Amino acid sequence: MRSQDEEALLEEFERKIEAEEKIEPTDWMPEAYRKNLIRQMSQHAHSEVIGMQPEGNWITRAPSLRRKAVLLAKVQDEGGHGLYLYSATETLGISRSEMIEALQTGVAKYASIFNYPTLTWADVGAIGWLVDGAAIVNQISLQRTSYGPYSRAMIRICKEESFHQRQGYEIMYQLAKGSPEQKKMAQDAMNRFWWPSLMMFGPHDSESAHSGQSMKWKIKRQSNDELRQKFIDQTVPQIEVLGLEMPDPEIKWNEERGHYDSGEINWEEFYQVINGSGPCNHQRIKHHVKAHEEGEWVREAVRAYRAKQAAKKENAA
Amino acid sequence: MSQEHLAVYEVFVRSARGLDHKHVGSLHAESPEHALMYARDCYIRRSEGVSIWVVESKNITASQDNDTENFVEPMDDKPYRHATHYVLPDSVNNM
Ligand SMILES: [Fe+2]
Numbered sequence: 001m002r003s004q005d006e007e008a009l010l011e012e013f014e015r016k017i018e019a020e021e022k023i024e025p026t027d028w029m030p031e032a033y034r035k036n037l038i039r040q041m042s043q044h045a046h047s048e049v050i051g052m053q054p055e056g057n058w059i060t061r062a063p064s065l066r067r068k069a070v071l072l073a074k075v076q077d078e079g080g081h082g083l084y085l086y087s088a089t090e091t092l093g094i095s096r097s098e099m100i101e102a103l104q105t106g107v108a109k110y111a112s113i114f115n116y117p118t119l120t121w122a123d124v125g126a127i128g129w130l131v132d133g134a135a136i137v138n139q140i141s142l143q144r145t146s147y148g149p150y151s152r153a154m155i156r157i158c159k160e161e162s163f164h165q166r167q168g169y170e171i172m173y174q175l176a177k178g179s180p181e182q183k184k185m186a187q188d189a190m191n192r193f194w195w196p197s198l199m200m201f202g203p204h205d206s207e208s209a210h211s212g213q214s215m216k217w218k219i220k221r222q223s224n225d226e227l228r229q230k231f232i233d234q235t236v237p238q239i240e241v242l243g244l245e246m247p248d249p250e251i252k253w254n255e256e257r258g259h260y261d262s263g264e265i266n267w268e269e270f271y272q273v274i275n276g277s278g279p280c281n282h283q284r285i286k287h288h289v290k291a292h293e294e295g296e297w298v299r300e301a302v303r304a305y306r307a308k309q310a311a312k313k314e315n316a317a
Numbered sequence: 318m319s320q321e322h323l324a325v326y327e328v329f330v331r332s333a334r335g336l337d338h339k340h341v342g343s344l345h346a347e348s349p350e351h352a353l354m355y356a357r358d359c360y361i362r363r364s365e366g367v368s369i370w371v372v373e374s375k376n377i378t379a380s381q382d383n384d385t386e387n388f389v390e391p392m393d394d395k396p397y398r399h400a401t402h403y404v405l406p407d408s409v410n411n412m
């Protein structure tokens with residue numbers, strides 16, 4: 001049973017949500033709201049960080065110095081996005097090391113798309129265009145999320161994302177307008193990344209475990225299926241400009257709906273990858289653990305520096 | 318007691334819920350609590366804000382103006398960090 005105080009607090013919380021006022025870290029919030037946010041935001045942060053791996057794979061093999069500088073800048077941005085999001089999540093009372101622990105032990109998830117390998121240079125183009133494109137659709141919607149620090153992180157991130165998608169599309173465009181081999185490479189990369197990109201929006205609304213409550217509290221502002229449709233509608237004309245074949249033969253303009261129809265996603269694959277059996281799940285976490293352990297000397301140096309500074313102060317006093 | 322002996326505080330105001338706190342100015346005060354009250358009386362007399370942060374100025378570590386060459390300018394030669402650097406066909410240029 002709720003105390004009277006808590007009843008009043010809940011009422012005030014719900015009033016703010018209703019009135020489109022943001023919830024700030026110092027405000028009272030229901031435990032379930034806090035938990036729900038921690039789950040979604042930390043998952044988002046982990047995705048930014050793990051997402052550095054498939055692209056990082058091509059930094060040393062980029063086809064030109066310009067492409068290398070661009071890719072390096074993009075991957076650097078993603079690391080920054082991870083930082084914005086971890087910091088915003090920390091305002092909810094969870095520590096960075098708890099979040100890292102949850103990622104490394106598989107308790108926390110990250111976007112399943114990053115469990116696919118990057119086989120050719122065209123994959124770097126497909127990722128920037130499709131994966132960042134899908135992320136942007138989701139993140140634009142989340143700029144209006146009810147939690148202040150999350151919303152502000154999304155606004156900052158969206159400003160930086162546009163270049164990510166454009167550099168990807170530029171790669172795809174060059175390949176698609178290049179030699180027959182290059183065009184084939186672009187087609188193949190798009191075919192492989194199309195479906196996992198659609199999966200990024202999560203299960204159908206009817207199947208989505210967390211959606212109802214998240215929408216009610218305005219953590220999420222648009223449903224998985226709405227956002228997915230938005231992505232399909234904006235991406236199909238971009239495929240046409242590339243002059244590539246549609247990755248899904250069922251894609252067709254539906255005059256009545258005012259949207260593109262498309263084929264059904266292979267949900268079995270989605271759940272397989274989410275639950276750890278994708279092509280690269282094991283490799284991604286293993287690499288994260290390795291990088292984390294190899295960075296231990298840096299954390300140790302920070303602690304040593306702090307102790308030394310404290311001792312200096314003590315001596316001076 | 319002269320004002321000069323009081324600590325200087327920087328004042329940050331959030332104009333509406335959901336927005337960032339923005340720096341608006343500074344003031345002298347004898348404690349953080351007083352700084353908050355003075356800031357309220359000084360900076361949001363016309364409801365300019367819904368939340369205030371005060372930070373003692375000496376606790377702010379700032380970059381140095383005379384070091385911009387090393388500190389800021391290395392970012393100037395990286396135009397590829399901007400969306401406008403990428404030239405796309407008109408029909409998809411809204412990306
Ligand atoms: Fe990102």
Ligand SMILES: [Fe+2]
Pocket residue numbers: 048081135139
């Ligand atoms: Fe992202």
Ligand SMILES: [Fe+2]
Pocket residue numbers: 078132161164
């Ligand atoms: Fe990105």
